Amino acid sequence: MFKRFVKFIIGVALLPVCYGMSIGLFRQLAAVRAIERVGWFFLCGVLTYAGMYAYSVKMRSLYVFGHESVHAVCTWLCGGKVKSFKASGQGGSVIADKVNTLISLGPYVVPFYTVFLAAIFGLAGKFIPGQDRYSGLFMYLLGLSTAFHLLMTVDSLRIEQPDLARNGYFFSFVVMYGGNLCVIAALISVVFAEAGFVRFARDSAAGAWQVYRLIAAVFPGTL
16 A cells, blocks of 8 residues: 555656656657658558557457566566466466566556567568568558557556556556657657657656746745
């Protein structure tokens, strides 16, 4: 109970950061003056899955497998051991000997299939000559997998999630919001050269700092 209260306070303290990141993403998008060829492929991928989702073609089993896989990978990265792994269209679970914030909330932030595709494309570039010929396909799949992650994550929140309850719903939503903004900003910087991630980070920090300064001015001694 005490840990959840501390996380609630941390969540409140991170709200200015979320505000700054929202401003940063808006300005990053505003920097995109023209959608080039790769951008259109990416947007087509996003629209493809959005259409599938609208017609209830959600590929839930695939999402659950990716979700639970991120739980497992985060467990290994944190030095834990996975004792059981289950994934199906009805739901999934990972039983591990260790639980923390990264393990619990990682799947709601990290787009498993997008990261997987990026890794495959990156490795292929070292062994397959002329890989640039497939950049359009890669961007299309990148857009499709990103929309898949975002829409299915929102869809999964309709069901009670023990991961969120464990960390406190407010803290969890703050982390998910900020984490997904970072993921989106990173993808946009890959697709659109003029909308770099550094720009997003700089504008985000400036926006958050303005809010913290305002709080300090209104409530002297709080910062």
